[in-house]
Amino acid sequence: xxxxxxxxxxxxxxxxxxxxxxxxxxxxxxxxxxxxxxxxxxxxxxxxxxxxxxxxxxxxxxxxxxxxxxxxxxxxxxxxxxxxxxxxxxxxxxxxxxxxxxxxxxxxxxxxxxxxxxxxxxxxxxxxxxxxxxxxxxxxxxxxxxxxxxxxxxxxxxxxxxxxxxxxxxxxxxxxxxxxxxxxxxxxxxxxxxxxxxxxxxxxxxxxxxxxxxxxxxxxxxxxxxxxxxxxxxxxxxxxxxxxxxxxxxxxxxxxxxxxxxxxxxxxxxxxxxxxxxxxxxxxxxxxxxxxxxxx
Numbered sequence: 001x002x003x004x005x006x007x008x009x010x011x012x013x014x015x016x017x018x019x020x021x022x023x024x025x026x027x028x029x030x031x032x033x034x035x036x037x038x039x040x041x042x043x044x045x046x047x048x049x050x051x052x053x054x055x056x057x058x059x060x061x062x063x064x065x066x067x068x069x070x071x072x073x074x075x076x077x078x079x080x081x082x083x084x085x086x087x088x089x090x091x092x093x094x095x096x097x098x099x100x101x102x103x104x105x106x107x108x109x110x111x112x113x114x115x116x117x118x119x120x121x122x123x124x125x126x127x128x129x130x131x132x133x134x135x136x137x138x139x140x141x142x143x144x145x146x147x148x149x150x151x152x153x154x155x156x157x158x159x160x161x162x163x164x165x166x167x168x169x170x171x172x173x174x175x176x177x178x179x180x181x182x183x184x185x186x187x188x189x190x191x192x193x194x195x196x197x198x199x200x201x202x203x204x205x206x207x208x209x210x211x212x213x214x215x216x217x218x219x220x221x222x223x224x225x226x227x228x229x230x231x232x233x234x235x236x237x238x239x240x241x242x243x244x245x246x247x248x249x250x251x252x253x254x255x256x257x258x259x260x261x262x263x264x265x266x267x268x269x270x271x272x273x274x275x276x277x278x279x280x281x282x283x284x285x286x287x288x289x290x291x292x293x294x295x296x
Contacts (some may be wrong), residue, residue, distance in 0.1 A: 001027045004062045007071030009036035011166050015175035015202035017043050028061050052086060055093035061099040067104040067209050075239055077257045084135035088142040095146030104212030105153040107143045110136055111219055111268035121224055122268040124217040133201055147215055154216040156208055159194035159268055161201050164292040172258060173228040183226040183236040184246045184254050192225025199284025207267055207277040218273045222281030226269035234290045
């Protein structure tokens with residue numbers, strides 16, 4: 001296949017590009033910064049300049065593809081609502097060039113979009129929350145709208161995607177701890193975050209576009225839930241930072257924009273995804289990667 005990949009130079013995108021090319025696919029990789037060009041070219045991708053801030057700039061490359069994997073997203077969480085509405089427009093633009101064809105569109109979302117009872121793992125067949133409840137749901141709303149217009153659209157929901165260098169929302173948590181000199185978690189730290197190794201996630205995206213099932217939801221989950229306390233204690237040991245519990249009232253002052261997620265219990269299952277795609281996570285677990293976290 002000839003696959004158009006947005007976010008091709010990012011942490012996940014670069015792994016997906018490598019996975020696709022090694023499996024024999026061609027990749028049109030979107031970049032917006034010239035400094036990212038050498039690595040993308042070295043991976044063997046066709047270079048395509050575009051930006052999610054200008055969705056129309058993506059249409060030509062998307063139209064020349066056999067399918068699209070949409071990974072680009074602005075992770076400035078101080079403007080989360082605006083960035084999510086930008087993503088809604090990007091999904092609509094990408095979908096517009098595929099409408100009426102069988103070419104797949106794979107859109108990226110998060111496992112926290114599933115609406116499940118407290119303590120139960122998010123599953124692929126659970127109903128989704130709305131963007132009014134949490135802005136990130138805009139991407140899935142846009143995917144559903146594209147599907148209604150005849151696009152073969154599906155969604156990959158991500159947990160905390162990790163290697164020793166990057167760990168999703170845990171990375172800004174580490175930055176906060178370095179700045180404040182203490183690694184804090186809320187309450188007893190029993191709340192859980194799902195996780196998956198970057199290599200497993202890249203393979204899932206490849207399988208999702210190769211086996212594209214319209215309307216499918218895939219959970220890219222390797223571990224159902226790792227507790228906040230285990231995360232904190234592992235990183236604290238690795239970075240030689242004191243670890244302590246803080247109260248919910250103290251969370252805003254410590255975590256800032258991350259406070260609304262820091263105490264959430266968000267386990268997630270990938271049982272249905274594994275059955276549908278024949279996908280089996282084999283990469284290192286989150287704690288194993290955190291044990292190898294760079295100390296400098």
